[in-house]
Amino acid sequence: MRLPILLLLVATAASASDLDWWKTALIYQIYPRSFKDSNGDGTGDLNGITEKLPYLHDTGIDAIWLSPIYRSPNYDSGYDITDYRSIQEEYGTMEDFERLLNVSRSLGIRVVLDFVPNHTGNESEWFNRSIAGEAPYNEYYVWADGLNATYDNGTVYTKPPSNWISNFRKSAWEFNEVRGQYYLHQFVIGQPDLNYRSNYVQEAMKNVLRFWLDKGVSGFRVDAVNKLYEADPNNYGGVYPDEPLSGAANAGPDDYEYLSHIYTENLLETYDVVYSWRDVLDEYITSQGEYKIMMTEAYAALQLMIRYYGTSTRNGSIPFNFSFLGDINKNSTAWEIKTVIDRWMTYMPSGRVANWVIGNHDQSRVANRQGVDRIDAMNMLALILPGVTITYQGEEIGMEDGYVSWNDTQDPQACNTDDPINYYLHSRDPNRTPYQWDSTAHAGFSNTTGSTWLPVADNYLTLNLAAQIANPKSHYHFYKDVVTNRKSPAIQEGDLDTRALSESILVVTRLLPGEAGMLGVVNLASEAQTIDLTSLRLLPSDLEVVASGVNCALEKNATLTKSSIPVSGHCALLFRSGVVSYGGAASTHYLSYPLILLALASYTIIRTNFS
Known part of the structure; x- marks a missing residue:
């Protein structure tokens, strides 16, 4: 009778894992054009990604997020x-994608796709049928008549609707x-905006989600979600209202920053659409036995981003937390970094899942934004804080922005x-240069005899994955060591405590009763310091180094006590402590006093936002 019981326990554990995987997922963003070229044409492709899946598995990646792989003329990189519903030919075929999906699944890596709902390409069948006035496509896009205007000489002309x-x-x-009308495009001319005031559009986009969910993908990252709606002209006398001037310095009339975009982004209707997509994804939880993640991209005020999580009655998405991109720079102090971390945890609704994004295809790399000396620190923080971590390809080895000439x-x-x-x-190309696998031609990205789609960064001979694998004191080995310890119960489920001991010393503690504690220490200064952590009373005294950054004198497996920790300049260290006991009750889960205050603040804010 024991065998059936054992099988039941195993099945239950697997089910729980499939339903909860996203809560602590390490998601690796792949920019397909720049990851690995398998056929020598100079452009990365799906088979190249499949070829490198074992590397991602060995690194400890839980899921990959693919930037767009759909059919596109590439006016804006896909x-x-x-x-x-089709794969861009330069990336491969649908069979190639299905193979990638199967190999990923066999390695325990889930696949998340980019979902681009705000606009299509202007060569799409939908747009061509909309131009022709064919129902229901005639209402798929935002069309408007021009406005009559008069030059100083009295000549009448037509100008855009707003x-x-x-x-x-x-x-x-x-x-x-x-x-004979204008169409709206909030991005390039070749990207006409869809009209979400049309029920036909809303259902069509839900069916796009269903198509890929039927294939077995594990969720979506949603692009530019806060652009879905524009002001309804019916509320403004039948016209689209002009946006006011922003007063931004150094912004001219052609620059986006010239206006305050009160009519073209962050409209309240957007949230209901996101919640409706969540409903679609939830349809598949039971049928496929797996939670489907949805992450939304919106560069907006924190209070607006937080609403994407949902309400007391509707589930939503995980809004990307860009605070590490916009609120932290190479001059930020430990106090300022602590404030950034605590702010997200304070505003996040109770019971929701945090996330940490330190890089993506739209931003300069960590090495350039934060400085080379902070690569390990920023990677470690993102990996040991609660919730989901997003790593953009190459950040695990500290890749830097490449030089891309005007002609390229x-x-x-x-x-x-x-x-x-x-x-x-204004260019995003420098952080999209090909992945630097090794020191061979084209950094091992491609065996093309011609040029790669973007030039490889000049430093690939010394900064590449193969060199870092061979060097135990490298960004990659530090990253991998932190990822290994990320799987510990303390980091998966433990309480969070952040402390800035000085302008340059930041300490992040994750503690869980009955389990070994985890402690991250960052020294932002160039001078070595010795710190005393006896004030962390719940942290056991004895510590072991389990991950040591490239600038650290302390090595892995070194043991010391919390009362005297030497930290080299520009060093990031991860320690494991003994088993944590909260007041002698290892089975009881308490919050530290600072976290109680954060929880109360979070409750108050959420009641304000959603009541």
């Missing part, structure tokens, strides 16, 4: 989609000769500046 500006500069409206520039955000001198200030 974010201008012409067919949501003064709205594209994220990529200049007017957000483009005239279509065939339809692909990013429309840079090209649209029409400025061959200052284009780099």
Whole structure:
């Protein structure tokens, strides 16, 4: 009789794992064009990703998030989609994707796709049928008549429906000769905005989700979600209202920053659409026995981002936490970093899951934003804080932005500046250069005899994965050691305590009754310091180094006491302590006093936001 009981316990554990995997997932963002080229054409592809899955498995990755792989003319690196149900030919075939999905599953790695709901490409069948006025596609996009205006000489002309500006500069409206109207594009001209005031559009996009969920993907990252809605002209006398000037310094009339975007982003209707997508994903939890994650991208005020989590009656998404990207820089002190961490944990609704994003395809790399000396510190913090961690490809080895000349520039955000001198200030290409696998030609990314789609960064001969695997004192080995310990009960479930002991010393503690504690220590200064942590009374005295950054004198397996911890300059260390006992009751889970205050603050804020 014991065998059936054992099988039942195993099945129950597997089920719990499939339902809870996302709560502490380490998700690795892959930019397919730049990850691995398998066929020598200079562009990364699906088979290249499949080839490198064992590396990601060995590193400890739980899931991969793929930037768009759908059919697209690539006016904006695949974010201008012409067919949501087809694979872009340069990446491979649907069979290649299904193979990637199967190999990933066999390695215990889940696959998350990019979902781009705000716009399609202007070469899509939907848009062409909308231009022709064919129902129901005639209402799939945001169309408007132009406005009559008069030049100083009395000549009458037609101008765009409003003064709205594209994220990529200049007017957000483009005239279509065939339809005789303007269409809205909040990004490049080739990306017409979908009309979410149409029920047909809402159902069509839900069916896109269902198509890929039927394939077995584990969820989606949702692009530019706060752009879904614009002001309803019916509420403004039948016209689209002009947006007010922002007063931003150094912003001209063609620049996005020139206006305050009160009518084109963060409209309240957006949240209900996100909640409805969550309902679609929830349909698959029972049928596929796996929780489907949804993460939303919105660069917005914290209070607006937090609403994506949901309400007391509706589940939502995990809103990407960009505070490490926008609120922390290479000059930030330990006090400031602690404040950034605590703010998210304070505002986050009770019972929800936190997340930490330290890099992506739209931002300069950690080494450039935070400084090379802070690579290990920022990686460690993202990995030991509660919830989901997002690592952008290459951050685990400390890749740096590459140089991309004006002639090699692909990013429309840079090209649209029409400025061959200052284009780099707007370009995202430097952080999209090919992954640096080794010191062979093209950094092992491609065996092409021609050029890669973007040039490989010049430092690939010394900064590459193979060199770091061979060197036990490298960013990669530190990252991998932290990931290994991320699986510990304390980091998976333990209480969080953050303390800035000085301007340069930050301490993050994760404690769980009855389990070994975990302690992260960061020294942001160049001078070595010795710190005393006896004030952390719940932390056992004896500590063991389990991960040691590249600038640290202390090595792995070193043991010491919490009363005297030597920390080298620009060093990040992860320690494991003895078993934690809270007041002698190892089975009882208490919050420390600072966390009680955070919990109360969170409760108050959420009641304010959603009551």
